[in-house]
Amino acid sequence: MIAVIGLILGIVAGLVLQPTVPTELQPYLPIAVVAALDALFGGFRALLEGIFDDRVFAVSLVFNVLVAAFVVFLGDQLGVGAQLSTGVVVVLGIRIFANAAAIRRQLLGA
Amino acid sequence: MISEPAPTGGVTRPTGPTASWGRLRSAVTARPDRAQVLLAALLFGLGFAVVTQVQQASDLSGLRQSDLVRVLDDVSQRRVRLEGERADLEDTLQGLTSASGREAEARAVADAQRDTYSILAGTSPAVGPGVRMTVIDPDNQVRASILLDAIQELRDAGAEAIQVADVRVVASTTFVQVGNDVQVGGEIVRAPFEILAIGDSSTIDTALRIPGGVYESITRRPTSGTAAELSIVTDDEVLIDAVLPLEEPGFLAPDDQAGP
Numbered sequence: 001m002i003a004v005i006g007l008i009l010g011i012v013a014g015l016v017l018q019p020t021v022p023t024e025l026q027p028y029l030p031i032a033v034v035a036a037l038d039a040l041f042g043g044f045r046a047l048l049e050g051i052f053d054d055r056v057f058a059v060s061l062v063f064n065v066l067v068a069a070f071v072v073f074l075g076d077q078l079g080v081g082a083q084l085s086t087g088v089v090v091v092l093g094i095r096i097f098a099n100a101a102a103i104r105r106q107l108l109g110a
Numbered sequence: 111m112i113s114e115p116a117p118t119g120g121v122t123r124p125t126g127p128t129a130s131w132g133r134l135r136s137a138v139t140a141r142p143d144r145a146q147v148l149l150a151a152l153l154f155g156l157g158f159a160v161v162t163q164v165q166q167a168s169d170l171s172g173l174r175q176s177d178l179v180r181v182l183d184d185v186s187q188r189r190v191r192l193e194g195e196r197a198d199l200e201d202t203l204q205g206l207t208s209a210s211g212r213e214a215e216a217r218a219v220a221d222a223q224r225d226t227y228s229i230l231a232g233t234s235p236a237v238g239p240g241v242r243m244t245v246i247d248p249d250n251q252v253r254a255s256i257l258l259d260a261i262q263e264l265r266d267a268g269a270e271a272i273q274v275a276d277v278r279v280v281a282s283t284t285f286v287q288v289g290n291d292v293q294v295g296g297e298i299v300r301a302p303f304e305i306l307a308i309g310d311s312s313t314i315d316t317a318l319r320i321p322g323g324v325y326e327s328i329t330r331r332p333t334s335g336t337a338a339e340l341s342i343v344t345d346d347e348v349l350i351d352a353v354l355p356l357e358e359p360g361f362l363a364p365d366d367q368a369g370p
Contacts, residue, residue, distance in 0.1 A: 002142045006150025010157025036156045048130040054145030106130040
């Protein structure tokens with residue numbers, strides 16, 4: 001419950017503060033957000049399956065974000081930043097869909 | 111991709127919607143502990159980042175260099191296209207402006223020519239300085255030939271428009287003697303009548319009065335009967351109001367190919 005409240009508070013804070021992203025972080029933020037969303041769906045699915053673990057979720061979320069940012073950074077250094085970003089988004093998108101399908105199956109039985 | 115719940119180390123867990131809803135309910139109603147606070151903090155960061163990125167994505171500052179180059183290219187191409195369009199439109203505008211200027215000029219020239227021709231052809235009234243001659247001729251002494259000589263004299267003296275009685279005199283006007291009557295342009299003219307002429311009044315006056323000229327030939331004492339009288343008055347404003355109908359040519363057509 002308190003986690004959902006935290007999410008809502010974060011959204012509200014973002015809307016109120018209107019922060020500016022530093023230029024160096026601009027390429028990484030969208031990928032990091034998608035990675036975090038993937039971790040979130042994965043954690044929700046684990047919760048419904050009864051195998052949720054706070055520590056695993058926290059570590060996977062942070063690690064996903066860092067890896068995604070690192071991949072994009074590497075891509076930028078290699079000169080294929082745009083393509084690699086697209087690849088990461090595609091992979092994470094597929095995972096999000098798979099997790100969403102599992103969640104749907106758990107909650108609706110179909 | 112992931113269709114079945116992963117096996118979890120031999121411990122069988124209940125699956126299916128009922129168990130899932132139960133877990134969801136207990137998760138939502140669970141008492142906050144340290145781990146939950148940590149999760150809340152992480153999700154706070156996630157929500158913050160999502161909103162930030164959403165707002166960031168709506169302007170150019172979030173784009174990569176390659177995207178910016180593409181946007182710049184698009185803008186440049188668009189600018190070139192619009193400039194070409196503007197040049198075309200300016201050409202058109204200039205063309206139209208000069209065309210309308212030329213048209214106005216041509217119309218002014220045509221108007222002036224029409225005025226000249228209509229006066230020469232006698233199709234429009236004319237007004238200007240000139241002379242007013244009154245012929246009093248009780249015994250019809252003035253023959254058509256004398257009248258024609260008078261008209262020729264007026265023309266030689268520079269008369270631009272001439273009217274005899276109610277008949278406009280132009281190049282094709284006929285003077286015919288029918289018995290004692292004079293027909294001018296097909297109409298019988300009986301004295302007393304007026305001859306109006308527009309032109310340099312002093313020149314015309316002088317020309318009419320030269321010895322052996324019009325004045326003398328009209329007022330010459332005849333062998334019998336009463337001599338005709340002629341009065342000549344110069345006037346600053348002589349109105350010639352007799353007009354001829356404009357006749358459309360029935361046979362001829364202008365030849366545009368022949369040079370002027």
